[in-house]
Amino acid sequence: MTSHSAWLVTEGRVLASAEVANDRASRRKGLSGQTHIEGAFVIPHCRWVHTFGMRIPIDVAYLDANGNVLKTVPMQKFRLGAPVWQARTVIEAEKGAFARWGIQVGNKIEVRDNTNEAAPQ
DSSP: OOEEEEEEEETTEEEEEEEEEOSHHHHHHTTTTOSOOOSEEEEESOSOOBOTTOSSOEEEEEEOTTSBEEEEEEEOTTOBOOOOTTOOEEEEEETTHHHHHTOOTTOBOEEEEOTTOOOOO
């Protein structure tokens, strides 16, 4: 299973650290079994998610190909989300994180690779 680290950035402001799912194994495992989430989990090439096997409720954001937030939804454990056909990326975080970070529909979110670099200022 491989994933890589990144930063979620909007309008030049770092929102959180993130793990990006790079392969089927990391996408399949996702956040299953987690009791706490630091930062966010990013799933590229994704239009819908489920929370089967999750131990905590999460916030979910659906982004289009340009990183614009199309929809945000809170999801309880053991739920199946509805597909968002225009979405190209999904961001998952612990419930309440989006409110703290100020994520809402219309925001543009960039997923910046942080390999060997400090957090953007």
